[in-house]
Amino acid sequence: MKLTGAEIFIECLKREGVKTLFALPGGVVLKIFDMLHQQKDIDVILTRHEQGAGHMAEGYAKATGKAGVCLVTSGPGMTNVITALADAYMDSVPLVCFSGQVPTSLIGNDAFQEADNVGLSRPCTKYNFLVKDVNELASTIKEAFYIATTGRPGPVLVDIPKDVSMDKAEFTYPNSVSIRGYNPTYEGNKWQIKQAAEAIMKAKKPVLYVGGGVVFSGASQELIELAELTQIPVDMTLMGLGAFPGEHPLSMGMMGMHGTYQANMAVHYADLVVAIGARFDDRVTGKVSEFCPYAKIVHIDIDPTSIRKNIHVDIPIVGDCKAVLRELIQILKATVNGEQKELRKAWWDQIREWERAHPLTYQQEKDGPIKPQHVIKRLYELTKDRDPIVSTDVGQHQMWAAQYFKLAKPNRWLTSGGLGTMGFGFPAAMGAQAAFPGRLVLCVAGDGSVQMNMQEMATAVVSKLPVKIIVLNNRFHGMVRQWQDLFYEGRYASSYLDTTPDFVKLAEAYGARGLRASKVGDLDGILKEAIAANGPVIVDVPTHPYENVYPMIPAGGCNHEMILEDPPELKQKQTGAGKVVPEDKDTILTA
Amino acid sequence: MEHIISVTVENKFGVLSRIAGLFSGRGFNIESLSVAPTLDPSMSQMTIVTSGDERIVEQIVKQLNKLIDVIKVVDLNESDFVSRETALIKVHTRQEDRAEALRIADIFRANVIDSTPSTYTIEVTGDPRKIEAIINLLQPLGIKELTRTGRVAVAREPLRSAAAQPKKVARE
Numbered sequence: 120m121k122l123t124g125a126e127i128f129i130e131c132l133k134r135e136g137v138k139t140l141f142a143l144p145g146g147v148v149l150k151i152f153d154m155l156h157q158q159k160d161i162d163v164i165l166t167r168h169e170q171g172a173g174h175m176a177e178g179y180a181k182a183t184g185k186a187g188v189c190l191v192t193s194g195p196g197m198t199n200v201i202t203a204l205a206d207a208y209m210d211s212v213p214l215v216c217f218s219g220q221v222p223t224s225l226i227g228n229d230a231f232q233e234a235d236n237v238g239l240s241r242p243c244t245k246y247n248f249l250v251k252d253v254n255e256l257a258s259t260i261k262e263a264f265y266i267a268t269t270g271r272p273g274p275v276l277v278d279i280p281k282d283v284s285m286d287k288a289e290f291t292y293p294n295s296v297s298i299r300g301y302n303p304t305y306e307g308n309k310w311q312i313k314q315a316a317e318a319i320m321k322a323k324k325p326v327l328y329v330g331g332g333v334v335f336s337g338a339s340q341e342l343i344e345l346a347e348l349t350q351i352p353v354d355m356t357l358m359g360l361g362a363f364p365g366e367h368p369l370s371m372g373m374m375g376m377h378g379t380y381q382a383n384m385a386v387h388y389a390d391l392v393v394a395i396g397a398r399f400d401d402r403v404t405g406k407v408s409e410f411c412p413y414a415k416i417v418h419i420d421i422d423p424t425s426i427r428k429n430i431h432v433d434i435p436i437v438g439d440c441k442a443v444l445r446e447l448i449q450i451l452k453a454t455v456n457g458e459q460k461e462l463r464k465a466w467w468d469q470i471r472e473w474e475r476a477h478p479l480t481y482q483q484e485k486d487g488p489i490k491p492q493h494v495i496k497r498l499y500e501l502t503k504d505r506d507p508i509v510s511t512d513v514g515q516h517q518m519w520a521a522q523y524f525k526l527a528k529p530n531r532w533l534t535s536g537g538l539g540t541m542g543f544g545f546p547a548a549m550g551a552q553a554a555f556p557g558r559l560v561l562c563v564a565g566d567g568s569v570q571m572n573m574q575e576m577a578t579a580v581v582s583k584l585p586v587k588i589i590v591l592n593n594r595f596h597g598m599v600r601q602w603q604d605l606f607y608e609g610r611y612a613s614s615y616l617d618t619t620p621d622f623v624k625l626a627e628a629y630g631a632r633g634l635r636a637s638k639v640g641d642l643d644g645i646l647k648e649a650i651a652a653n654g655p656v657i658v659d660v661p662t663h664p665y666e667n668v669y670p671m672i673p674a675g676g677c678n679h680e681m682i683l684e685d686p687p688e689l690k691q692k693q694t695g696a697g698k699v700v701p702e703d704k705d706t707i708l709t710a
Numbered sequence: 711m712e713h714i715i716s717v718t719v720e721n722k723f724g725v726l727s728r729i730a731g732l733f734s735g736r737g738f739n740i741e742s743l744s745v746a747p748t749l750d751p752s753m754s755q756m757t758i759v760t761s762g763d764e765r766i767v768e769q770i771v772k773q774l775n776k777l778i779d780v781i782k783v784v785d786l787n788e789s790d791f792v793s794r795e796t797a798l799i800k801v802h803t804r805q806e807d808r809a810e811a812l813r814i815a816d817i818f819r820a821n822v823i824d825s826t827p828s829t830y831t832i833e834v835t836g837d838p839r840k841i842e843a844i845i846n847l848l849q850p851l852g853i854k855e856l857t858r859t860g861r862v863a864v865a866r867e868p869l870r871s872a873a874a875q876p877k878k879v880a881r882e
Contacts, residue, residue, distance in 0.1 A: 246778045
């Protein structure tokens with residue numbers, strides 16, 4: 120029996136096990152939406168903006184490890200989803216995005232709502248397709264899911280012209296895919312792994328530098344086994360958080376620009392750095408020529424281009440983290456003995472000393488403005504037993520969440536690392552919530568970034584996605600303000616937001632709940648109330664406007680040269696005694 | 711340093727723009743690029759002349775390999791290779807220069823493939839230095855138009871030992 124392209128689309132999605140589709144309709148995809156409307160297997164979540172659909176699919180993918188799927192229309196639908204594609208590409212998120220296209224006969228004619236979708240998305244997708252013939256639709260969708268989810272995962276776009284969705288073809292779904300130019304390497308080179316094992320045995324000051332690849336590879340158990348077996352400290356990148364339990368005694372916390380003192384000092388003075396599923400990003404390395412200057416580097420990554428892209432690697436291992444770590448553990452199990460502990464005693468003494476010298480810290484005065492770190496700390500302590508999923512936007516609140524929310528397991532941390540997309544957090548949280556309706560999903564946001572996808576509150580209410588948003592409201596684009604204070608003599612060019620909406624009323628306007636914690640004493644109660652609520656909630660927490668994120672490695676600085684606290688001229692602002700801006704409008708500290 | 715990279719790709723639409731996009735997006739140089747189908751019409755062969763230090767060329771090779779439509783990448787500089795380029799040169803010839811133009815063409819074993827009372831179109835094939843040399847000699851006569859194919863290259867077959875085989879750049 121022949122099926123229309125739209126029916127084939129749905130059959131393919133079902134066979135790929137897609138349960139949730141984040142979508143927004145338009146003229147050229149109406150046939151597909153019409154068919155979606157007449158079936159029950161795939162839940163369609165109607166978003167209010169295509170960017171929201173893209174980030175929801177990302178959140179879904181990060182929380183489940185499976186491909187997230189979204190569907191948008193041609194032209195503006197496509198251009199709106201580009202940010203999410205670029206975000207997914209940078210952070211290796213498996214995503215399949217379907218876009219509508221004008222009928223094949225009109226392609227290239229500057230038709231209404233036409234855009235060159237394949238051309239637009241080429242630099243921000245792992246691969247993309249334009250389906251010109253309905254007979255190729257099924258095999259193309261199969262390939263799209265295969266490419267998105269294998270090797271180093273990434274976003275794949277499938278562009279479907281209107282006539283292709285209406286034409287008919289015999290439906291057969293291929294069982295397997297073979298692409299001659301695409302054969303990811305999963306097993307690492309055995310000889311290289313042996314070299315790595317020997318280096319680990321010999322090292323006196325080793326560090327594991329763990330990135331998001333461990334999360335996508337599902338290699339957390341192997342990582343824990345390796346670290347415990349060899350007693351090596353674990354530094355995590357922003358993307359790697361959750362890959363190793365945050366409260367584990369071997370965890371150094373996050374490394375990089377706003378990483379912990381011990382994590383950055385350890386990697387700087389290490390004699391062996393084992394990078395696992397990480398890519399030596401500039402936010403981690405700082406000045407790359409002086410990154411871990413004393414160390415031999417082992418780099419395990421599934422993407423050969425990651426290796427030696429930014430830094431010289433002594434022992435490169437191309438392969439899947441899980442497979443390589445298993446092999447490595449097997450070799451080490453046979454050779455590790457008590458000697459390593461003795462060999463590394465001085466190293467651990469040094470690390471503990473670093474930990475004691477400069478722990479993460481903040482001062483919360485009893486009656487003073489709420490410190491943002493305190494909010495995250497309380498949120499963590501109040502929710503950790505419920506194993507929540509935590510998403511963030513981008514900025515100061517993201518860094519505080521990364522520092523203070525010590526995740527125990529992988530796939531709980533949804534954040535935009537590579538592209539640094541403000542507005543990512545809320546829709547990503549909704550995507551995760553759609554995958555796990557019963558779980559507690561928190562979104563830590565800033566008052567600046569949360570407004571970038573606020574429209575999705577309508578989606579959260581209608582689609583019953585009870586995400587809890589905690590807005591750290593400092594009335595600034597806080598990270599911009601921090602840089603201006605540190606590097607631009609405190610000139611707040613376009614970083615003060617002047618007016619922010621009343622988030623409580625805003626939530627209510629959408630039919631959600633709004634809560635506000637204005638005093639330190641109210642915080643726990645309000646957070647508990649939010650967590651217990653059935654539907655989506657915005658918790659507005661006015662926080663100290665001049666709190667800065669430390670430690671901080673200035674861009675291009677060395678990892679062991681961290682700024683650990685406010686320089687004297689900024690301390691005044693902390694206490695509220697200094698100049699506040701702009702004076703006539705300032706209600707920040709008194710509000 | 712200049713590198714010649716031989717790339718076998720899927721012969722389908724959009725592949726050239728993926729390759730060109732990779733080079734422009736990552737700031738790699740392309741000095742020339744030539745492309746045509748292979749014996750197997752489902753594949754095309756590209757010869758890309760690029761330049762960069764060892765680290766950059768390693769990245770170029772790896773990034774090319776990463777493209778899904780790329781089937782095989784060989785950095786020809788890793789072994790011995792031969793390369794050729796063809797140029798079509800339309801020379802303006804006054805009456806008194808016509809014999810000179812033919813003499814120059816003769817020296818370079820070039821062919822005159824079109825002729826009018828005031829022009830010759832000369833076809834010349836060789837390595838880039840040869841092309842440069844004939845252009846230099848023809849320039850005083852007046853070159854009206856010049857078009858070059860960019861280089862194509864192929865690895866030399868080893869004479870004796872297998873050790874001289876061009877090293878295939880495998881996917882690591």
